[in-house]
Amino acid sequence: MSLTTAPHVPVDILRFNTCGSVDDGKSTLIGRLLYDSKSLMEDQIEALERSADITGGGQINLANLTDGLRAEREQGITIDVAYRYFATPRRKFIIADTPGHVQYTRNMVTGASSANLSIILVDARTGVIEQSRRHTAIAALLRIPHLVVAINKMDLVGWSQARFLEIRAQFEEFLPRLDIKDVKFIPMSALNGDNVVEPSPHTPWYVGPTLLGHLETVHIASDWNLNGFRLPVQWVNRPNNPTDQSLHDFRGFSGQIAGGIVKVGQKVIAFPAGIVSTVKQIWTYDGPVQEAFCPQSVTLVLEHDIDISRGSMLVGLDHLPGSSSELQAEVCWMHPRALQAGKKYYLKHTTHTVQVAVTEIVNKLNLATLESETGATELAMNDIGEIRLRTAKPLVFDGYSANRLTGSFILIEQGTNATVAAGMLNPPREIVKPENGDYVI
Amino acid sequence: MQNYHLDHLQHLETEAIHIMREVAGEFERPALLFSGGKDSICLLRLAEKAFRPSDIPMPFLNVETGHEFPELIEFRDRRAKQLGAKLIVRTVDQALAKGTATQAPGEVSRNKLQIPVLLGAIEEFRFDCAIGGARRDEEKARAKERFFSFRDSFGQWDPKNQRPEIWNLYNGRLNAGENMRVFPLSNWTEMDVWEYIKRERLEVPSIYFSHTRECFRRGGQWLPLPPEHTDPTKPDPYAGARPKPSEPRKTMVCRVRTIADMISTGMVESPASTFDDIIAEVAAARVTERGSRADDKASEAAMEDRKKAGYF
Numbered sequence: 172m173s174l175t176t177a178p179h180v181p182v183d184i185l186r187f188n189t190c191g192s193v194d195d196g197k198s199t200l201i202g203r204l205l206y207d208s209k210s211l212m213e214d215q216i217e218a219l220e221r222s223a224d225i226t227g228g229g230q231i232n233l234a235n236l237t238d239g240l241r242a243e244r245e246q247g248i249t250i251d252v253a254y255r256y257f258a259t260p261r262r263k264f265i266i267a268d269t270p271g272h273v274q275y276t277r278n279m280v281t282g283a284s285s286a287n288l289s290i291i292l293v294d295a296r297t298g299v300i301e302q303s304r305r306h307t308a309i310a311a312l313l314r315i316p317h318l319v320v321a322i323n324k325m326d327l328v329g330w331s332q333a334r335f336l337e338i339r340a341q342f343e344e345f346l347p348r349l350d351i352k353d354v355k356f357i358p359m360s361a362l363n364g365d366n367v368v369e370p371s372p373h374t375p376w377y378v379g380p381t382l383l384g385h386l387e388t389v390h391i392a393s394d395w396n397l398n399g400f401r402l403p404v405q406w407v408n409r410p411n412n413p414t415d416q417s418l419h420d421f422r423g424f425s426g427q428i429a430g431g432i433v434k435v436g437q438k439v440i441a442f443p444a445g446i447v448s449t450v451k452q453i454w455t456y457d458g459p460v461q462e463a464f465c466p467q468s469v470t471l472v473l474e475h476d477i478d479i480s481r482g483s484m485l486v487g488l489d490h491l492p493g494s495s496s497e498l499q500a501e502v503c504w505m506h507p508r509a510l511q512a513g514k515k516y517y518l519k520h521t522t523h524t525v526q527v528a529v530t531e532i533v534n535k536l537n538l539a540t541l542e543s544e545t546g547a548t549e550l551a552m553n554d555i556g557e558i559r560l561r562t563a564k565p566l567v568f569d570g571y572s573a574n575r576l577t578g579s580f581i582l583i584e585q586g587t588n589a590t591v592a593a594g595m596l597n598p599p600r601e602i603v604k605p606e607n608g609d610y611v612i
Numbered sequence: 613m614q615n616y617h618l619d620h621l622q623h624l625e626t627e628a629i630h631i632m633r634e635v636a637g638e639f640e641r642p643a644l645l646f647s648g649g650k651d652s653i654c655l656l657r658l659a660e661k662a663f664r665p666s667d668i669p670m671p672f673l674n675v676e677t678g679h680e681f682p683e684l685i686e687f688r689d690r691r692a693k694q695l696g697a698k699l700i701v702r703t704v705d706q707a708l709a710k711g712t713a714t715q716a717p718g719e720v721s722r723n724k725l726q727i728p729v730l731l732g733a734i735e736e737f738r739f740d741c742a743i744g745g746a747r748r749d750e751e752k753a754r755a756k757e758r759f760f761s762f763r764d765s766f767g768q769w770d771p772k773n774q775r776p777e778i779w780n781l782y783n784g785r786l787n788a789g790e791n792m793r794v795f796p797l798s799n800w801t802e803m804d805v806w807e808y809i810k811r812e813r814l815e816v817p818s819i820y821f822s823h824t825r826e827c828f829r830r831g832g833q834w835l836p837l838p839p840e841h842t843d844p845t846k847p848d849p850y851a852g853a854r855p856k857p858s859e860p861r862k863t864m865v866c867r868v869r870t871i872a873d874m875i876s877t878g879m880v881e882s883p884a885s886t887f888d889d890i891i892a893e894v895a896a897a898r899v900t901e902r903g904s905r906a907d908d909k910a911s912e913a914a915m916e917d918r919k920k921a922g923y924f
């Protein structure tokens with residue numbers, strides 16, 4: 172083996188996921204992308220060929236690259252997200268191949284929640300159906316900034332430009348009702364590789380980039396919010412019987428910065444106590460630093476001895492968050508037992524878990540029209556809607572649109588501990604008031 | 613630091629530290645699985661970064677098959693001591709003696725026997741969480757794994773019914789007897805691991821670097837010749853891991869790419885003697901690292917089946 176390969180250069184990362192209805196070709200597309208970009212290893216190709224001989228009548232099945240579970244290969248569907256990693260000289264990619272089956276929408280939400288870009292596949296023969304709209308709505312709700320609509324199986328509609336334009340029009344009819352900024356339409360055949368890595372000879376009427384070309388060049392803004400310092404405390408760092416005398420009184424607050432920048436000497440408010448203190452030290456394993464920013468993991472030492480524990484939040488004095496026990500949020504419901512107003516759950520927000528009661532279902536998204544409709548009495552599995560909640564203790568939070576990390580939560584069913592919903596908080600109605608004298612020691 | 617930008621290793625690092633601290637915050641009795649291999653070496657550094665200046669708030673746990681590379685055991689014990697951590701070792705031999713594990717007739721690999729030993733240790737110490745160094749890029753069943761992977765009271769993974777895992781909000785709630793496996797390195801690739809080891813200047817067991825070793829051919833791989841059996845009063849600990857007369861031998865310049873025990877680890881021919889050499893080799897590799905693992909060659913679903921039974 173030669174050791175003279177070009178040095179490996181770290182580059183930025185694009186995280187993307189595939190979505191769309193069952194059998195639209197998501198897993199095939201990922202297989203094709205990996206195969207044509209030469210990201211597969213010899214033993215992976217051999218394994219594909221072996222299973223083609225055994226079960227595929229000699230035809231290799233590109234979807235088997237991500238359909239890693241036995242039950243998936245048996246049924247030819249994806250059940251849970253598969254993550255794949257590949258790199259081109261321009262970028263690193265983390266792929267989440269998610270299932271299209273309605274029953275597994277929760278796993279689609281899992282794969283999409285960390286994406287910068289979503290590829291929505293549509294079968295050119297069937298066009299837009301409810302599940303395509305549901306997945307597009309979820310991508311919009313999660314605020315995934317970039318969307319690619321892959322109009323797939325063009326080989327089965329004779330590479331018809333008219334059909335491509337027709338499906339694009341179906342999308343453009345409902346897209347304005349969703350908040351999505353950047354949408355690109357690409358005609359392709361995942362099975363044959365047209366417009367995936369190489370431009371297709373069958374679509375002279377399409378002048379845009381191939382899928383990989385687009386993925387390599389799309390501008391990705393930072394996911395992280397650098398306005399308004401937020402540190403949800405994960406763990407209180409108190410050395411037990413340290414041999415180093417200077418650590419005797421060490422009391423640090425460890426966590427991942429969820430927003431903004433923090434500097435030594437800066438004032439912060441500790442919630443829920445609501446008390447102001449000053450940052451004395453920013454401790455890291457690699458030595459103290461003068462400032463740190465989102466999403467770094469740090470340990471802060473403060474000037475004053477304040478009651479702070481896991482679930483507390485340290486915030487900067489500018490761009491203050493909201494604080495309330497009355498919340499309103501959009502949720503994706505993910506459990507067969509429907510959400511009912513009045514029921515109690517656990518809510519996990521940042522590092523804080525509280526009891527919560529759902530007080531009202533405000534509206535529910537009609538997936539045929541993508542209009543929100545009032546009057547719903549429950550949210551069933553895979554429904555999307557807006558609800559009101561009352562928490563046992565106030566939450567210190569931001570709107571999801573301002574900060575993904577401090578504006579999101581999950582609901583957990585008591586007893587079974589099942590994760591039943593993903594929630595995105597509306598912007599706070601009132602922000603905490605720093606001029607209140609209570610905040611100063 | 614003025615441009616407020618993290619490179620991809622720094623992103624992976626902060627994600628993993630966040631997960632480690634969630635474990636410390638959400639579980640009462642966590643453990644960290646430390647084998648001395650390259651992935652768990654990264655885990656230890658991440659634990660230091662997550663918890664220092666305090667002690668790492670969980671013991672280390674290792675399951676021995678009895679067929680380990682001696683270099684690995686020496687390294688494991690030394691590293692645990694350096695970090696001031698409590699190291700718990702449970703072995704397949706103990707489990708065989710107690711009858712809590714039984715070997716399938718004719719099978720020499722002890723890979724599957726690690727499962728009852730691990731589950732036994734979890735029960736013995738009432739661990740509610742075990743942090744492991746598995747990565748999604750290793751294998752296609754692993755590619756399906758969550759960061760927080762729920763196990764029922766039999767230690768089983770149910771891949772058709774995993775908890776949704778959204779943003780970085782991990783649901784660590786358990787009922788009695790259930791436990792969680794947590795994988796902070798889920799998003800790391802083999803390349804990321806070596807770049808991190810290099811950046812952090814971490815020590816790794818010598819067998820990762822090129823050395824000369826006598827090997828023998830079995831199952832399409834070059835397996836290492838185990839150490840001599842010197843104490844005739846005791847049974848040979850490496851019985852089954854020794855070549856049969858029919859198995860060809862060769863002295864090779866080689867290293868390990870991934871470490872299991874001596875009868876599951878194929879040696880790869882390699883002159884790589886520095887981190888940079890290894891990184892160049894990984895960049896040019898045409899087979900995956902698991903291509904050199906005998907335990908994964910059993911069948912297409914070998915890993916999935918072991919994980920369902922409680923494997924890490």
Ligand SMILES: Nc1nc2c(ncn2[C@@H]2O[C@H](COP(=O)(O)OP(=O)(O)OP(=O)(O)O)[C@@H](O)[C@H]2O)c(=O)[nH]1
Nearest residue numbers: 193194195196197198199248249271324360361362
């Ligand atoms: N003719 C043709 N067939 C395709 C194309 N893409 C996918 N297919 C076929 O469509 C079927 C379903 O493909 P998959 O990739 O498994 O679909 P999927 O979207 O991943 O399905 P789920 O994950 O279960 O939702 C397979 O038989 C593919 O071979 C295409 O571009 N042209």
Ligand SMILES: [Mg+2]
Nearest residue numbers: 197198248249
């Ligand atoms: Mg699929």
